[in-house]
Amino acid sequence: MKDLKAIRGATLLREWVAEGEHVHQDFKFTISDARKIARSVSAFANNDGGRLLIGVKDNGVIAGVRNEEDIYVVEQAAERYCIPPQTPEFRAYRLEDNIRVIVAEISPAARRPVYVSEDSGLKKAYFRVADENIAAHPLMVRSWELDESTAPSLTQRHYELAALYSGGVAMNERQAALALHISVSEAEDIIVRLASAGLITFIFDGTRFIPKGIE
Secondary structure, three states, rough: OOOOOOOHHHHHHHHHHHHHEEOOOEOOOOOOOHHHHHHHHHHHOOOEEEEEEOOOOOOEEEOOOOHHHHHHHHHHHHOOEOOOOOEEEEEEEEOHHHHHEEEEOOOOOOOOOEEEEEEOOOOEEEEEOOOOEEEOHHHHHHHOOOOOOOOOOOHHHHHHHHHHHOOOEEOHHHHHHHHHHOOOOHHHHHHHHHOOOOOEEEOOOOOOOOEEEOO
């Protein structure tokens, strides 16, 4: 990509840094591992988007970019290791003492999931939770992959399970199966369909993602 012309933005940049790392923001002092960055791109793209502040340490110290090749590594991560490829937008901000910070903006994916091609040869989708990139639950991924135009129609079983999730109830697939006296496999299929229809979502409990009703 062409060299970025740095613009003044000390106030805005410091406001962002003061927010800390969160669901839409990640600090990167330097960029060296393209696959690791691809996981951040995947996680942001599969959620609501976000930005990488390159040249900012984990503790919020604005150290500046040491090597502008970092931009190319992010591009490589998004284009080579993300499936489908993503296209971050870059801006450079100039602070005093000739300190420069690169901001890479990742947009929400037009269609989820966005996978990462891992070292193992497998592909894995990630989702941004607070300040972490978490591997998405298989049921989340299946709900993203489901094409609404060809998805099965909602049946009485779907509405029965949706009713159990009403009011923001969180319940894993085994609990759902017990509640409706159906197999876990059938409960999973129903959860996937409800999630694809936007009738339930998933929350992370610190260990795993759990289906949860919309409040």
